[in-house]
Amino acid sequence: MKLESEEPNPCLMEMQAVCLKYGNHEALQNVSLRVLRGQRVALVGPNGAGKTSALRCLLGLIQPSHGTVKLFGKPRSKATMSRIGYVPQRLQLNSSFQLTVREFLSLRIPETRSWFWQNQETVEGHIASISCDLEVDHLLNRPLMKLSGGQMQRVLIAFSLLTRPEALALDEPTAGVDVFGEKAFLQWLVRVQKQYDLTVFMVSHDLNWVHESADWVYVLNQKIIAEGPPDQALSNSFFQWSPGKSAIPPNS
Amino acid sequence: MWDEPFMQRALLVGLTLGLSASFLGVFATARRMAFLSDTVAHGSLLGVAGGLALGFSNLTWPIIMVSLALGGGIMWLRETASIMTDNAMALIFSGSVALAILALSWNQVSPAVAHGYLFGDILSVSQADVYWSATASIIILTIGFRFLNSLILITLNEDLAMVNGVSVRLWNYLFMAALALVIALGVQMLGVILMTATVVAPPLTAQRITNGLKSQLCWALIFGAFGSIAGLWISFSMNWPCGPTIALTHCIFFMLTPLLRFISSSG
Known part of the structure; x- marks a missing residue:
C-alpha cells in the first residue's frame, strides 16, 4: 500500500x-x-x-x-x-594513467567491494546496456586518454547515466569537439x-544548437x-x- | 648476503616502500606531482639537519615531521596562494635545501654523514625503520585499494569526484601525507636526491607495457618491489652505493620496456 x-x-x-x-x-x-x-x-x-x-x-x-x-x-x-548526473568539460588526463573506458564506467557500479576486486560479470551486467544504447560499446577497451573530444563526452554521459x-x-x-562532430x-x-x-x-x-533545440x-x-x-x-x-x-x- | 641483519632490514624496507611508493606513484604521476615528490624528498634534508642540531639519535621522526609539514604546506599553497604551484615548489625546494646545508655546516656535521643522507646509506636502516615502513605500507595499500574509486575520480576531475560524494580536500591531504611519509621513510636508504625514482619510475614503466589501470597498478607494484630488491642485490654484489644502484635499476627497467613490449607482442 x-x-x-x-x-x-x-x-x-x-x-x-x-x-x-x-x-x-x-x-x-x-x-x-x-x-x-x-x-x-x-x-x-x-x-x-x-x-x-x-x-x-x-x-x-x-x-x-x-x-x-x-x-x-x-x-x-x-x-x-x-x-543529477554531472558531465564536466574535460578530464585531467595524461598518458601515464592507463584507465580504460570499461574501468572508468565500472567506477559507477554501486558495490560494497572495492573497484579493484569487481568481477567481470558484474561489470558487464551493469554497463552493457548503457554502453550499447549510447554507442560507446566499441570504445570499452580503449584508454580514456586516447578518445576524441566527442567520444569522451559520450563516455562521460554514459558514466552519469549509469545511476539513472x-x-x-x-x-x-x-x-x-570538432565542427563536424559537434552537430552529430x-x-x-x-x-x-x-x-x-x-x-x-x-x-x-x-548558439545554433541552443536556437534549434533548447x-x-x-x-x-x-x-x-x-x-x-x-x-x-x-x-x-x-x-x-x-x-x-x-x-x-x-x-x- | 641475505644472512646479514643489515641486508635483511634493507630488504624489508626496500620491499615495503617499493610497493607503497609505486602505488602512490601511479596517482602522483597522473596528477603531475613528480616535482612535488622531489621537493618533499629534498626538503626532508631539513629534517636531518634539524634532528642532528637537536641531538636526535634516530633521525626518522624529524625527517617524517619535516616531510609532512612540507607536504601540507605545498597543499595549502596550492589551495590559497596566488602564485603558481610550480613556482612555489621551486622556492620551497631551494629554500629548504639551502637552509639544511647551512644548518649542517653550522653544526659542523661531517661530509660523510651528509653524503649518506644525500645518496642513501644501507647501514642507517634500523629495526624501527623496518617496523615503520611495513606498518605505513600496509596501511597505505589497504586504504588505497579499498578507496580506489575516490582516488581515481579525484585524479580524473575533482569536481566530478565532489559531485559523486568524495571528500576531495580530505583525500588530497591524506594522499599528500601518505606520499610525504613514504618519501621520509625511504630517504635514509635511498637518499634525498634519489628517492623520487622509486615513486616515479615503476608506474611509468608499468604504463608502457599495460592497457588498463588494474594491470598498470599490478605491474607498478611488481616493478616497485622487484626494482628495489634487484638494486639492493646488485649494490651488495658489486659493492656499489645502495641509493644510486636502486634508482638506476628502476630507470633501467623503464628503458628496457620497449624490449619487454616487443617480446610480449611477438610471443
Whole structure:
C-alpha cells in the first residue's frame, strides 16, 4: 500500500538571488534561474560571464556568498545530488594513467567491494546496456586518454547515466569537439535525453544548437540579462545572433 | 648476503616502500606531482639537519615531521596562494635545501654523514625503520585499494569526484601525507636526491607495457618491489652505493620496456 503520494516537483534545479565573489571580483550578481522537469535549458554568455561558476554553485561545488540553491525543491544533499548526473568539460588526463573506458564506467557500479576486486560479470551486467544504447560499446577497451573530444563526452554521459539520474548538468560539452562532430553529438544528445526521459541543463557556447533545440535560454553576463524561449532570448542585441553563427562574441 | 641483519632490514624496507611508493606513484604521476615528490624528498634534508642540531639519535621522526609539514604546506599553497604551484615548489625546494646545508655546516656535521643522507646509506636502516615502513605500507595499500574509486575520480576531475560524494580536500591531504611519509621513510636508504625514482619510475614503466589501470597498478607494484630488491642485490654484489644502484635499476627497467613490449607482442 502506498502510504504517501508525492507529486514530483516540477522544478528540478533552482537558484534564487545568487551572488558569488572571488576576492573583490563579483562573478555572479543576483542570479536566479529555474530548470523545469523534462526541459532542455541552456545557459549562454561570453567568456568570463560566470557560466561555469553558476553551474558549480548549482551543483554545490562552491558556496555562493548570497542566495539559495535548491535541487528537487530541497537544499542540496547527498540524496538530491544522486539524482543529477554531472558531465564536466574535460578530464585531467595524461598518458601515464592507463584507465580504460570499461574501468572508468565500472567506477559507477554501486558495490560494497572495492573497484579493484569487481568481477567481470558484474561489470558487464551493469554497463552493457548503457554502453550499447549510447554507442560507446566499441570504445570499452580503449584508454580514456586516447578518445576524441566527442567520444569522451559520450563516455562521460554514459558514466552519469549509469545511476539513472533524472537530470544532466553539462559544462560546455562541445568545447573539445570538432565542427563536424559537434552537430552529430548534439543531435545524439537530444535523442539520449528523450530515450532516458532526462532534464538537461547545459552551459553552451553553441548558439545554433541552443536556437534549434533548447526549450529555455538564460543569457548570463555576471547577471541574467535575458531569458526565455531561444527566439526571444537570443534576439537580444548583445548576441546579434543569426543562423550559421555559432560562436559567442568575447566579452568586451 | 641475505644472512646479514643489515641486508635483511634493507630488504624489508626496500620491499615495503617499493610497493607503497609505486602505488602512490601511479596517482602522483597522473596528477603531475613528480616535482612535488622531489621537493618533499629534498626538503626532508631539513629534517636531518634539524634532528642532528637537536641531538636526535634516530633521525626518522624529524625527517617524517619535516616531510609532512612540507607536504601540507605545498597543499595549502596550492589551495590559497596566488602564485603558481610550480613556482612555489621551486622556492620551497631551494629554500629548504639551502637552509639544511647551512644548518649542517653550522653544526659542523661531517661530509660523510651528509653524503649518506644525500645518496642513501644501507647501514642507517634500523629495526624501527623496518617496523615503520611495513606498518605505513600496509596501511597505505589497504586504504588505497579499498578507496580506489575516490582516488581515481579525484585524479580524473575533482569536481566530478565532489559531485559523486568524495571528500576531495580530505583525500588530497591524506594522499599528500601518505606520499610525504613514504618519501621520509625511504630517504635514509635511498637518499634525498634519489628517492623520487622509486615513486616515479615503476608506474611509468608499468604504463608502457599495460592497457588498463588494474594491470598498470599490478605491474607498478611488481616493478616497485622487484626494482628495489634487484638494486639492493646488485649494490651488495658489486659493492656499489645502495641509493644510486636502486634508482638506476628502476630507470633501467623503464628503458628496457620497449624490449619487454616487443617480446610480449611477438610471443
